[in-house]
Amino acid sequence: MLQQITGAVFEYLAENRLLIQLAKKVGLPLGGTLFVGGQGAEETLDTVKQFNQDGRAATVDCLGEFIETEQDAVDIANECIKVIGQIKEHGLDAQVSLKLTSIGLRIDPDIAYQQLSRIAEIAYQRNMRVTVNMEEAMMVESIVRVFERVHEHYPNVGIALQANVFRSRFDLERLKATVRIVKGAYDGDDEIYIQPKKTVDETYLQLVKVNLLNGNYTQIATHDEQIIQQIIDFAQMKQIDPSRFEFQMLQGMRPKRQQELVRQGYRVVIYVPHGVDWYTYLMRRLAERPANIAFTVGAMLRR
Numbered sequence: 001m002l003q004q005i006t007g008a009v010f011e012y013l014a015e016n017r018l019l020i021q022l023a024k025k026v027g028l029p030l031g032g033t034l035f036v037g038g039q040g041a042e043e044t045l046d047t048v049k050q051f052n053q054d055g056r057a058a059t060v061d062c063l064g065e066f067i068e069t070e071q072d073a074v075d076i077a078n079e080c081i082k083v084i085g086q087i088k089e090h091g092l093d094a095q096v097s098l099k100l101t102s103i104g105l106r107i108d109p110d111i112a113y114q115q116l117s118r119i120a121e122i123a124y125q126r127n128m129r130v131t132v133n134m135e136e137a138m139m140v141e142s143i144v145r146v147f148e149r150v151h152e153h154y155p156n157v158g159i160a161l162q163a164n165v166f167r168s169r170f171d172l173e174r175l176k177a178t179v180r181i182v183k184g185a186y187d188g189d190d191e192i193y194i195q196p197k198k199t200v201d202e203t204y205l206q207l208v209k210v211n212l213l214n215g216n217y218t219q220i221a222t223h224d225e226q227i228i229q230q231i232i233d234f235a236q237m238k239q240i241d242p243s244r245f246e247f248q249m250l251q252g253m254r255p256k257r258q259q260e261l262v263r264q265g266y267r268v269v270i271y272v273p274h275g276v277d278w279y280t281y282l283m284r285r286l287a288e289r290p291a292n293i294a295f296t297v298g299a300m301l302r303r
């Protein structure tokens with residue numbers, strides 16, 4: 001009950017336009033750095049360097065919420081391109097991720113196509129992966145279409161698919177690409193979203209197994225220990241080389257397990273949120289897990 005109330009409060013705060021604007025001016029509080037790489041490229045790349053020191057790679061997520069104009073989309077794409085350049089300049093082990101709505105998908109899919117192509121081209125020249133995040137149900141077809149157009153020219157671009165969405169199993173077969181499998185951060189209509197959670201977990205495992213057996217590179221993005229262990233066992237049983245997949249976790253979640261997986265010989269990639277739009281991302285993390293509130297407040301008090 002308490003979890004539902006705190007979740008609803010932080011969801012409300014996440015969408016509050018006034019607080020979003022204020023947060024951009026005030027800057028990232030110290031507690032926020034547990035879950036967010038940084039507001040500026042320098043800060044974020046310092047975070048990535050720390051992960052790289054113990055063998056963890058990173059995917060820097062170029063945040064962008066509530067964009068309104070084509071220029072906003074171009075600005076987010078430019079920031080992402082700047083980060084790609086600096087990752088290479090500093091010799092870091094990192095890639096990038098982003099939402100197509102942050103580069104104009106809601107304004108016009110062609111804008112998102114043009115901006116993603118620019119990002120993909122720069123990343124391609126630097127031998128770097130780009131992952132397209134998956135979003136709410138009404139955007140999925142549009143995201144998949146833009147992805148397909150860009151992927152045709154740039155195989156370094158991959159896409160996230162959500163285990164709690166019925167259509168993902170068909171998208172997996174349709175796309176034949178590097179895929180990040182996630183459980184899914186959105187819910188809603190029963191005709192679109194799978195229920196209950198146990199079935200989502202089973203579908204998650206199924207999607208990962210299918211993609212691994214199809215020979216596509218698989219990004220296993222979860223903190224779920226049972227799933228992680230079952231995938232390790234499956235890969236060993238089927239003699240799938242660990243170079244064909246990687247584990248991904250969000251910055252601030254299960255750091256000890258991340259390091260342990262590295263020591264076990266697996267590639268681990270940390271999702272590092274980056275940019276001035278950190279506020280909405282942070283509020284959503286606090287909404288989904290009350291324990292994160294205690295970590296964040298604790299870090300602020302230790303300041």
Ligand code: FDA
Nearest residue numbers: 133134160182183184185221222223224248249250253271
């Ligand atoms: P779930 O929330 O079911 O947790 C499973 C178990 O993990 C818990 O029961 C607990 O045992 C353990 N656990 C979780 N957090 C823990 C912690 N901090 N410490 C210890 N144990 C913990 N979604 C989306 O819709 N589109 C997208 O593009 C992406 N992208 C994305 C990238 C990456 C790298 C990640 C990790 C996640 C996403 N997501 C996403 C979010 C995803 O859909 C999902 O909401 C979260 O990952 C939470 O789901 P889990 O798989 O962790 O399982």
